[in-house]
Amino acid sequence: MSCLYSVSLFKSCFIMSVVVANKHGWVVDACSLIDQWYSRCIQIKKTHKSDMKCRYKRQCFQISKSHFDVKVDAAVEGENSERLQKTDKPPKKRKRKHSELNQGEVDLQAFHEKIRSVILDGTKSLVDSARVLGHLNGATDLVKEPLPSHECSLVALCEMAKELPLVDNEDEEQEVCVQSLVAEDGCSSHVDLFSRVTENRDESAIVVKLMGDEYVIPPRTAFLLSDFTRIRPLIHYGNKFDLIVIDPPWENKSVKRSRRYSSLPSTQLKRLPVPLLASPNCLVVTWVTNRPSHLRFVRDELYPHWGVEVKAEWFWVKVTTSGQFVFPLDSHHKKPYEVLVLGRYPSPGDKCTSSSETSAVPVEDQRLIVSVPSALHSQKPSLSEVLKPYIGSEAKCLELFARNLQPGWTSWGNEVLKFQHRSYFTLTGTDEPTRFHRDETQHLPASD
Numbered sequence: 001m002s003c004l005y006s007v008s009l010f011k012s013c014f015i016m017s018v019v020v021a022n023k024h025g026w027v028v029d030a031c032s033l034i035d036q037w038y039s040r041c042i043q044i045k046k047t048h049k050s051d052m053k054c055r056y057k058r059q060c061f062q063i064s065k066s067h068f069d070v071k072v073d074a075a076v077e078g079e080n081s082e083r084l085q086k087t088d089k090p091p092k093k094r095k096r097k098h099s100e101l102n103q104g105e106v107d108l109q110a111f112h113e114k115i116r117s118v119i120l121d122g123t124k125s126l127v128d129s130a131r132v133l134g135h136l137n138g139a140t141d142l143v144k145e146p147l148p149s150h151e152c153s154l155v156a157l158c159e160m161a162k163e164l165p166l167v168d169n170e171d172e173e174q175e176v177c178v179q180s181l182v183a184e185d186g187c188s189s190h191v192d193l194f195s196r197v198t199e200n201r202d203e204s205a206i207v208v209k210l211m212g213d214e215y216v217i218p219p220r221t222a223f224l225l226s227d228f229t230r231i232r233p234l235i236h237y238g239n240k241f242d243l244i245v246i247d248p249p250w251e252n253k254s255v256k257r258s259r260r261y262s263s264l265p266s267t268q269l270k271r272l273p274v275p276l277l278a279s280p281n282c283l284v285v286t287w288v289t290n291r292p293s294h295l296r297f298v299r300d301e302l303y304p305h306w307g308v309e310v311k312a313e314w315f316w317v318k319v320t321t322s323g324q325f326v327f328p329l330d331s332h333h334k335k336p337y338e339v340l341v342l343g344r345y346p347s348p349g350d351k352c353t354s355s356s357e358t359s360a361v362p363v364e365d366q367r368l369i370v371s372v373p374s375a376l377h378s379q380k381p382s383l384s385e386v387l388k389p390y391i392g393s394e395a396k397c398l399e400l401f402a403r404n405l406q407p408g409w410t411s412w413g414n415e416v417l418k419f420q421h422r423s424y425f426t427l428t429g430t431d432e433p434t435r436f437h438r439d440e441t442q443h444l445p446a447s448d
Contacts, residue, residue, distance in 0.1 A: 018385050020129040024122035025314070025368035027130040030381040031061040037218045037407050038425070040204040044182060052207060053428045054216060058143040060374050060424065066324040067331075105332075107292035112335065115366070119315060119337055120329060122368045127323040130370075136323035147375055148423040157211065158227050158414040161194035177236045181208060181217060193225040197237050197410070207427065214422040222410040223402070225417060228271060234412050240279035241410070242395035243387060246272070247287045247380055249401060250294055266297045274306045277398060280348045283363070283391050284308050287380060288339045298341045308343035312365040315339060316381065318373040326373065340369075340383075361390050379419055382406055 017033030018026050034056040041054035101109070130136045179196045191198055193210065199222045200206055206217050224234050249264045274284065284303070288294050299310050315337045318326040325336035342363050371381050384397070384406060391397075402411035404419035 017382075019133060019135045020126055022125060022129060024125050025370065026386050027126045027135065028369055028371040028381055028386065029135070030371050030374065031056055031058065033382055033385070038205040038216065040219070041207065041216070041427075042202075042204050043207040043427075050429065054205060054207075055426045057145070057148060057424055057426055058141075059145050059147055060376055060379075061372050062142055062321065063318075063326055063372050063375060064138070064142065064321045066320050067327045067334075104292060108290060111290075111292055111295070112330075115315070116329065118366050119317060119368070122366075123317050123319070123325070123370055126368060126370045127319065131323060136319065136321065136372075138322040148421075150421045150423040152415055152418045152421070154225060154415045154417060158194065158225065158230070161226070162229055164195065177233045177238075178222075182206065194230060195226070195233055197222050197224045197233055207422065210417070215417050215420045216422060216425050216427075217420060218405050218407045220408050221405045223405055223416045224410075224412045225414065226412070227414045228268075231273065231412065234410075235273055235276050237410070239277070239396055239398075239410065241277055241282060241398040242279050243283050243285070243391045243397040244274060244278060245285045245287075245383060245397070245399045246274075247378075247399070247401045247403075250289045250291070266294065266302075269302055270305050272400060274308075274400075278306075278345055279396070280345060282345045283387065284343045284345070285383065285387070286341045286343075288341055290335050290337075290339065295339060295341070303341070303343045308345055310341060310343045311363040312342045312367070313339055314342060314367045314369065317368050317370045319370055321372055363390055376419065376424075378403060384409075 017029050017036065019029050020027040038054040038056070041052045043050050043052050127136055177197055179191055179198055181191060181198050181200045182202065191210070200217045200219060203219050205219055207214055208217060209215075222237075224231070224237075226233075246269075248266075248269055251265060278284065284306070286298050286302070288298055295313075303310055316339075317337045319336070320326055327334045327336040329336060344363070367386075369381065369383075369386055373379075373381070388395075397406075397409045399406070399409060399411045400413065402413045403415045405411050405416070
């Protein structure tokens with residue numbers, strides 16, 4: 001039984017989001033890519049629909065100043081950016097001397113020294129090439145508006161949904177595991193977001209009211225809003241995925257202090273049903289913090305537990321709109337890069353298809369993804385375009401612990417709609433006639 005209509009992530013051409021590609025990696029324009037996802041947008045009401053123009057708010061990608069610009073005494077270099085500005089108050093506890101490093105800090109420094117030249121030389125090459133093409137030369141049209149401040153309540157709603165009974169009959173669960181976000185007449189329908197995979201099968205993005213708030217849903221996407229206790233509908237969805245991207249809510253002191261999201265012990269990640277969701281040759285990509293223990297856990301415990309072979313480590317390098325590192329490269333507090341661990345399930349020995357041959361393209365080690373990061377906490381850039389050569393054009397893609405949606409992808413997490421809230425978008429009406437592309441999905445097989 002297959003619950004998913006067959007669509008390709010890469011049928012639409014997102015060429016403009018990759019500004020530069022060379023042997024070191026890529027420069028990616030994350031905001032441009034998001035805008036292309038919503039180039040066709042329809043607002044769905046209970047009784048009618050209307051065309052909209054939709055853009056992601058520009059101020060979310062306006063990191064124009066590096067923390068090089070923050071002038072502080074070396075004695076307080078290890079404090080976070082908020083504390084650096086509170087010069088009128090002394091620190092609450094005595095600062096450790098930089099020579100007094102614990103084992104984690106020693107390991108981090110050793111890892112940093114190992115990859116430092118890769119980050120420095122690769123970033124310089126990519127940024128220089130981007131500047132030749134007119135990119136990363138500094139923002140010229142700054143939007144002087146505050147960042148969206150929507151309070152996400154999805155985690156609390158997921159907790160409340162645990163009180164609802166689960167379906168016990170497996171055959172029945174398979175039949176009701178999926179639902180359409182839009183009714184057959186093209187208007188909004190009632191949906192159960194917590195126990196069914198929800199699909200937008202249209203070729204246009206849609207603005208729809210869910211749980212009392214409006215959300216912007218990209219085209220050809222599917223999602224499940226739940227935590228570990230309610231992940232079963234994703235397993236019964238009927239799909240095997242060629243790419244699985246995982247962005248775990250890692251435990252660290254910064255998260256505990258800020259309380260931005262609830263973290264998860266590393267060992268709990270082994271509960272993820274990745275082996276049940278992965279196709280042969282599936283590429284598994286995990287975002288890892290710069291904490292060496294997390295990197296070792298993924299490489300030495302998590303991937304072997306799932307039967308995944310480690311293939312490469314990539315680095316997301318965060319730069320300002322003028323191409324500077326957002327933090328000093330050798331900062332003792334925060335690094336301007338994050339690590340991605342790429343692994344792959346072994347090829348089946350008795351199968352040799354064009355699909356598996358495409359998936360078996362070797363993954364190069366130590367590639368860089370350079371971009372201006374979002375100012376919104378925990379929002380990662382899309383990996384869809386840079387991973388295309390390694391998974392094929394017809395790949396089925398899944399993101400676990402997602403906080404936003406992508407066209408052609410399936411996404412799961414207890415904050416899966418977080419950055420889809422209307423407050424993150426600029427929406428305006430249009431005088432163009434309403435288009436609804438239900439006919440464009442007729443070639444897709446219906447859900448069983």
